[in-house]
Amino acid sequence: MNEIVSLTLHELGQRLRARELSAEEAARAYLARIAETEGKVHAYLSVLEKEALEAARAADRRLKAGENGSPLLGVPVAVKDLLCMEGTRTTCGSRILGGFTAPYDATAVALLKKAGAVILGKLNMDEFAMGSSTERSAFGPTRNPWNLEATPGGSSGGSAAAVAARSAAATLGSDTGGSIRQPAACCGVVGMKPTYGRVSRYGLIAFASSLDQIGPFARTVRDCAIVLAAVSGHDPRDSTSADEPVPGYAEDLDAGVKGMRIGIPREYFVEGTDPEVEAAVRAAIRVMEGLGARAEEVSLPHTEYALPVYYILAPAEASSNLARYDGVRYGLREEGESEYGPLFGMYAASREAGFGEEVKRRIMLGTYALSSGYYDAYYTKAQRVRTLVSRDFQAAFRKADVILSATAPTAAFRLGERMADPLSMYLSDILTIPCNLAGLPGISVPCGLTSARLPIGLQIVGRPFGEREVLRAAAAFEGATAHHRALPPL
Numbered sequence: 001m002n003e004i005v006s007l008t009l010h011e012l013g014q015r016l017r018a019r020e021l022s023a024e025e026a027a028r029a030y031l032a033r034i035a036e037t038e039g040k041v042h043a044y045l046s047v048l049e050k051e052a053l054e055a056a057r058a059a060d061r062r063l064k065a066g067e068n069g070s071p072l073l074g075v076p077v078a079v080k081d082l083l084c085m086e087g088t089r090t091t092c093g094s095r096i097l098g099g100f101t102a103p104y105d106a107t108a109v110a111l112l113k114k115a116g117a118v119i120l121g122k123l124n125m126d127e128f129a130m131g132s133s134t135e136r137s138a139f140g141p142t143r144n145p146w147n148l149e150a151t152p153g154g155s156s157g158g159s160a161a162a163v164a165a166r167s168a169a170a171t172l173g174s175d176t177g178g179s180i181r182q183p184a185a186c187c188g189v190v191g192m193k194p195t196y197g198r199v200s201r202y203g204l205i206a207f208a209s210s211l212d213q214i215g216p217f218a219r220t221v222r223d224c225a226i227v228l229a230a231v232s233g234h235d236p237r238d239s240t241s242a243d244e245p246v247p248g249y250a251e252d253l254d255a256g257v258k259g260m261r262i263g264i265p266r267e268y269f270v271e272g273t274d275p276e277v278e279a280a281v282r283a284a285i286r287v288m289e290g291l292g293a294r295a296e297e298v299s300l301p302h303t304e305y306a307l308p309v310y311y312i313l314a315p316a317e318a319s320s321n322l323a324r325y326d327g328v329r330y331g332l333r334e335e336g337e338s339e340y341g342p343l344f345g346m347y348a349a350s351r352e353a354g355f356g357e358e359v360k361r362r363i364m365l366g367t368y369a370l371s372s373g374y375y376d377a378y379y380t381k382a383q384r385v386r387t388l389v390s391r392d393f394q395a396a397f398r399k400a401d402v403i404l405s406a407t408a409p410t411a412a413f414r415l416g417e418r419m420a421d422p423l424s425m426y427l428s429d430i431l432t433i434p435c436n437l438a439g440l441p442g443i444s445v446p447c448g449l450t451s452a453r454l455p456i457g458l459q460i461v462g463r464p465f466g467e468r469e470v471l472r473a474a475a476a477f478e479g480a481t482a483h484h485r486a487l488p489p490l
């Protein structure tokens, strides 16, 4: 591994601004690292070498002109392939978007470019972000840099694996039910889902619009805060984007956790939790107490309903969002016949060929839940229970400033292990989904390794727009431990 790619994003930015290193050298170092690791990891769906080198040279011109205000200027990053980036192939991990080239930049991508970041490429994911292992990608799975026989988690598995493999300084992913935090945990990196509405969803290919959020993956909490600050903010092109000021997320990271109240949800040491994961989380709680935080048990009584509620609401929203893929305006088109004529035949044949098994399952579940006669029994009821899940958190946050738990009940699982049983796959997200239902910010930070040397993630959840407290707690934990420094054997 070359020296440049072993620097954190913060360190690399400092070197670039001190002009000890050029953005072009940094981009070339990362492109070389991609060439070295991709044969094993397959984190990227496309590598944008030409565009990256051009962006790097533009960053060098800004650096040379003395610009030093942006911590991302000249820094090589990459984004999940459900973010539109003008002129690039954007697949969402699906065959149905075959041949689609994004005509514009997603707001998060535009903000990265404006900050001077160099975008190296687009990252692998489960098709339409439906999955927890990246095995549902139509373009083959990503492998976990810690163990190539294990999945990197998902659906943002490419985003997590690229950071772990040092083939990007930081990445963006999306989290609808855990798709940033769970792969971050599996790959031993930091990953954060911000508050719903914190980062604009404009140009993010929709899965479940009331849950989807974009967020960063990075090697340290500071790096994560830097990227979050760059992509956050109000956007008139996303009607659910929050008109809340963006605080300096990287500014008070070192303030510590003295007196911070840490809630430990009684319901979160769920059945099926690996004892090694539980031990690592309990050790993390002791670390936080040692730093002056006060741990207290809290209760989130509706936790057991979060997963069933999610698997009504997310497929319902998906069935509506995915209705646009009909072969007419973009993506894959297959001709076909049907009893209603060739137009319906074309719709059916395009969808049959373009969507994978899991996406079809979700569309059917969602269409059923929304169908007349079942709407109230499923969809309306699930919405009501979603409110109860949110209220659990509101009550818990009267006693606690942040909530701590494992990110996932187990470490990374083997490729293929959960593919035959959707429910076992869905259970990977049992500890992350409640936070999406309630719209809360949550982070996963490395908190140890299992005896099989696979990373374990600690989840820290905060109040709405409480990103600073979450980051501060995560930074305190990271500062007191060495888990984030462990390197995958790749």
Ligand code: GLN
Pocket: 129, 130, 131, 132, 154, 155, 174, 175, 176, 177, 178, 179, 180, 207, 314, 426, 429
């Ligand atoms: N694994 C969950 C699902 O399959 C969450 C996915 C996500 O957050 N995008 O729906």
